[in-house]
Amino acid sequence: KTVRSTVGHISVSPARYRFYSTQKPRQKFDSKVFKVSEEVEDAIRTGKPVVALESTIYTHGYPPEQNGDLAVLLEDVLRENGVVPATIAVVDGAARVGLSTAELRRLASVAGKPEAMKVSRRDLPYIIGLGLAGRPFQGGTTISGSMVLAQMAGIEILGTGGLGGVHRGGQDTMDISADLTELGRTNVTVISSGCKSFLDLPRTLEYLETQGVCVSTFADGRTENDIDIPSFYCRNSGIRSPTVIQDETEAAGIIYAQRQLGLSSGIFFANPIPASHSIPQSELEDVIDTAVQEATEQGYHGASNTPFVLAKIKERTGKVILANKAMLERNITRAAKVSVELSQIAG
Ligand code: PSU
Numbered sequence: 327k328t329v330r331s332t333v334g335h336i337s338v339s340p341a342r343y344r345f346y347s348t349q350k351p352r353q354k355f356d357s358k359v360f361k362v363s364e365e366v367e368d369a370i371r372t373g374k375p376v377v378a379l380e381s382t383i384y385t386h387g388y389p390p391e392q393n394g395d396l397a398v399l400l401e402d403v404l405r406e407n408g409v410v411p412a413t414i415a416v417v418d419g420a421a422r423v424g425l426s427t428a429e430l431r432r433l434a435s436v437a438g439k440p441e442a443m444k445v446s447r448r449d450l451p452y453i454i455g456l457g458l459a460g461r462p463f464q465g466g467t468t469i470s471g472s473m474v475l476a477q478m479a480g481i482e483i484l485g486t487g488g489l490g491g492v493h494r495g496g497q498d499t500m501d502i503s504a505d506l507t508e509l510g511r512t513n514v515t516v517i518s519s520g521c522k523s524f525l526d527l528p529r530t531l532e533y534l535e536t537q538g539v540c541v542s543t544f545a546d547g548r549t550e551n552d553i554d555i556p557s558f559y560c561r562n563s564g565i566r567s568p569t570v571i572q573d574e575t576e577a578a579g580i581i582y583a584q585r586q587l588g589l590s591s592g593i594f595f596a597n598p599i600p601a602s603h604s605i606p607q608s609e610l611e612d613v614i615d616t617a618v619q620e621a622t623e624q625g626y627h628g629a630s631n632t633p634f635v636l637a638k639i640k641e642r643t644g645k646v647i648l649a650n651k652a653m654l655e656r657n658i659t660r661a662a663k664v665s666v667e668l669s670q671i672a673g
C-alpha cells in the first residue's frame with residue numbers, strides 16, 4: 327500500500343517511511359532525568375502532529391507579569407490548529423517534554439528569580455545532575471537546549487520568536503549562540519522571525535552556512551526575487567535570505583527530504599513579523615546600539631548578554647511587547663500548519 331502525500335510527487339510505502347522516520351523516541355530514559363508527558367508520547371507514537379516550544383522565552387525573555395498567559399496562549403494556538411503542544415523545560419531538576427497548565431504557570435512564575443536557570447545544551451547535565459543530588463532548579467530551555475530534548479523525544483518541529491546568533495563583535499569575543507551549533511548537529515526544524523538586529527546578521531548567516539543548516543524565509547505574500555531574512559521586529563534586514571519558500575507544503579517537503587536523506591543537521595525557517603506590527607529598523611537602531619554598549623560596559627557577557635539586551639529594548643520601546651506577541655502567535659500557527667502537512671506526508 328502506498329501513502330499519497332499532499333506534496334503531490336512524494337509517495338512512499340509505509341514500511342519504507344518507518345525505516346526513515348525520526349519520530350521515534352531514542353530509548354527508555356530514567357524519568358528522574360528525562361520525561362515525556364503521556365499526551366505527547368502518545369501523539370509521537372501514533373504519528374499525530376506535535377510542535378515543541380522552548381521556555382527561556384518565559385523565564386528570561388518576556389515581561390514576567392505576562393509570561394504565564396503567553397505560555398498558555400501559545401499552547402492553545404497549537405491545539406486550535408490540531409497540533410499537540412510540547413513545551414520543553416526543566417521542572418524540579420528533571421528535563422521535561424510536555425507540561426501541564428499548572429506546571430507552565432509555575433515555571434513562568436519563577437522568571438527573574440535565582441532558582442530559574444537559562445538552560446542551553448551545556449547546562450543540561452549540570453542542572454539535572456544537581457537535581458539528582460538533591461538541589462532541584464527550574465530551567466527555561468533555550469532553542470539549543472530545547473532542540474536536544476525535542477530530538478530525544480522524537481519531535482521534529484520547534485516554534486519560537488527569535489533565534490540566537492553571532493553577537494556584534496563576535497569575531498573577537500567568540501560570543502556565538504549555541505543555537506547555531508545546535509542547528510548544525512541536531513535535526514530539528516526551528517521556525518522563528520529571524521534574529522534580532524542587536525546581533526550580527528551577516529555573520530550569523532555565514533555561520534549557519536558553515537554548519538550546513540538549510541535556511542529559508544517564508545515569502546508571506548511578497549513576489550519579488552530578493553527577500554530579506556527578517557530581523558525579528560522588522561520584516562526586512564537589508565540582508566538577503568539564502569532561499570525562499572511559498573507555503574507550509576514546501577516547508578514540510580523540505581523537512582521530509584532532510585529526513586529521507588538522513589542528514590543530521592537542522593533546518594531554520596524564518597517567518598516575518600506581520601506587516602501590521604513591523605517596526606522600521608531605524609526606529610530601534612538607537613535603543614539597540616545603546617543597549618549593546620551598556621551590556622559591554624556593565625560586563626553582561628556570556629549567557630546573560632541576550633537577556634540584558636532584550637530587557638533594555640523592552641524597557642525603552644513599549645510597543646515591542648505587542649509586536650512580540652503578534653509575531654509569536656504567527657510563528658506558532660505557521661509551525662502548526664507545517665507539522666500538519668508533514669504528518670500528512672509521513673503518516
Ligand atoms: N532572542 C530573542 N528572544 C529570546 C531569545 C533570543 O529575541 O527569548 C532566547 C532564546 O531562548 C534563544 C536564547 O535560544 O535566547 C539565545 O541565548 P544566547 O544568545 O545566550 O545563546
Ligand code: MN
Binds near residue numbers: 501502628629631
Ligand atoms: Mn552567548
